[in-house]
Amino acid sequence: MNQLMELVENGMLWAAILKTLQYVTIAMLIGGGLGTVIGVLLTVTRAGGILANKPSYFVLNFLVNFFRPIPFVILLGALQPLARAVTGKGIGDPALLFVLSFAVTFGIARLVEQNLLTVPPGVIEAARAMGAGPLRTIFTVLIPEGLGPVVLGYTFAFIAVVDMTAMAGVIGGGGLGNLALQYGYRQFNPWITWSAVLIIIVIVQLVQLLGNTIARKLLRR
Template sequence: MDQLIELFNSGKFLEATIQTLTYVLFAMGVGGILGLILGIFLTVTRKGGILENNPTYWILNFLVNFFRPIPFVLLIFALQPLARAVIGTGIGDPMMLFALTFAASFGIARLVEQNLLTVSPGVIEAARAMGAGPLRTILTVLIPEGLGPVVLGYTFAFIAVVDMTAMAGIIGGGGLGNFAMQYGYRQFNPWVTWSAVLIIILIVQLVQVIGNWIARKLLRR
């Protein structure tokens, strides 16, 4: 318990919490936008879609199916050569942000696609019958109608990314996962471990509540 108090007073606990939030917010910001774009393209280019294009859909679908199932710890190592070419390093926080964003992009793409497919085809057909072009249909019908489920999908993705941040320590990154491993598990101090776990649970619960609230508002409009 004394060590936990010392870590709190030294600011290391707060630093680890900020690192975790930085990882997650960056990955959800950049990866969320890329995943949204990929998910929309997957939806509209599939067979029967607004912009049906089998070659495009096949390529995007293959990429998502290829990268999404890879366990994150293996993906980190697999992406190191690419990260060195793109950001100049394969370790530390920059590498962790790169890997998280990469994983989030493909994971969110599939979530967006699955949720946009819940939009009734009749609504889309009605918009097209009224003269709306493909882009207008996507922006004013498809996305708004599927926004509630998409928000729930992003909430799920946020929680998944929080889980991935626990792997930061293996490449020299920080965050609560590495904090719990370094000062809790390796030093046989369950107080530190469970304090980090509780902070993560609080973050996840807060995001889940906010996500559910926003989704309910969108679904009732």
């Protein structure tokens, strides 16, 4: 308990919370943006899609299937040379954010594709029958109609990224997960471990509540 109070007093606990939120926010902005683009392309280029293109769909689908199942801790090591080439560092926050964004990109891509596929084909066909072109159909019908489920997908991804940040210490990163491992688990201090766990649970619950609220409003339009 005393060590936990020391971490609070010297600001290390608050710094870990802010670091975790920083990791997740940046990864979701970069990976979420790229993943959304890939997810939309997967949806529209598949057989029977608005812009059906078999070669394009095959390449994108292969990339997503190849990278998405790799455990994050393995991806941290496997992408270290690429992270060093892109960010100039193979360890620390730059490398961690690169790998996080990379993992989020392919995870979000599949979530976006799966949720956009729930849009009734009849809605898209009606738009095309009224003279809407492919791009207009995508941006004014497909994406808006699938936005509610997509928001729920983003919420799930946010929570998954919070889990991934627990591995930050492997390459010299920080955050709540690293704090719990370094000062809690390794020093046999359950107060620190469970404090970090409870804070993560609170963050997850708040994000889930926000995501559910936004999705509910979008689905009621």
